[in-house]
Amino acid sequence: MTGMNESPFENLRLELRRGCLVLGVLAQLQQELYGYTLRKALADDGLEIEESTLYPLLRRLELQGLLTSQWREEDKRNKRFYKLSEDGRLVLKQLVEEWRTLDESLERIVREVQV
């Protein structure tokens, strides 16, 4: 939610998180999960994400062919389970490489930042 009246930090923080969330979601979905358990798994690893951001994001990633989904009954309830597709696996590998390169570079750069 980017409004003009939000602080520059908040806007930049959201921008920074946006790309990272996709990486986190793709990585987590190497195992099959449905929306709520995925959110819990991400939160358990320290990556909190709003439900209303995560669930539409899953749909978009599926539309892009990075995820596949299927409805299945679990605990007497139909749930939509997502997992990484073949294309998704390839993209995840490339994103992880990109992330590591970025992380190393930024780590070197921010090490010199005086806080």
Add this chain to the structure above:
Amino acid sequence: MNLLERYLQAVARLLPKARRGDIIEELRANLLSQMEDREEQLGRALTEDEQAGILRGHGNPTLVAGRYREPNLGLAFGIQLIGPELFPIYRTVLGMIFGITLAVLSVVIFILARTTHETITLARVLTPLPIQFVVTTVIFILIDRGKNHVLNRWDPRELPAPRREPEEGPTTRNIFGFLCLAVGTAWLALTPRWPYLMLGPGALFLPALALQFWPQWPFFYGAIVALAAAGVVLEFFVLFRWLPRRRARVVELILRGLGLCLGAALLIHGPNYVTSAYRELADWANETFYVSVVVAMAIHAWRMVSELRTLLRDRHQMLPAGQH
């Protein structure tokens, strides 16, 4: 779980029809899991306040539905004026306003052209559109500026109660609609024999008017009544669920298509449907009938497009995943 149903209904209202059912089922499963998880932690059932808290945490239905629409769409000139959550609603409202304006303008221009023979320029016709665009856009920019403040002030307990599903059986509204259609058709069928039904006491003056109908008039009038009667029969079958919804839509499409053909034939032969010793009266009757046919055809065309879209949407939803 009444609050949950209220919430899902509020979200569903703003979702694209083609994906509505699927998204709502997924949201329901996720929210129920979240509520059950919380109940397990507490060791008891959730109170209404606690349920409301979970739903509030999930977000305002307008914003939640907005996030399921096309991402990254918005209006921006250097800075973002209308964000992606409100942009789909803005686009729909703008489309509705333009659609209604163009429909009204078409009828007005048609009548003006036939009655005054006045030259109508394109600029004159299109003048209201930019004004409507600017006003609507400014209103939505203002709403977007204050959306966080406005949209965060909501309570799931104040959302409307879930509506009864139409599939459950005949509703008062459906029965009333069917009765109106049946009475209207009967009135249409009986009027030639008893003009009193249309003209009231004025029917006494009919012989003095010396009305002469167009020779093909009985055939066309009979066809109009037959189509209306077929519509009544169709509504009757739909009312009592004796015809599958999809098949009923196909039949309705066929009837509306026939209605359009009939309307086109009437327009081609018009506008001299009736002559009279009183020329002005005949002109008025002919013009009124001609305009009524145009309006009826516009309504038929609109409903046909709407039914076709519904049929295609249903077909899309029936296809297994991967074939969409």
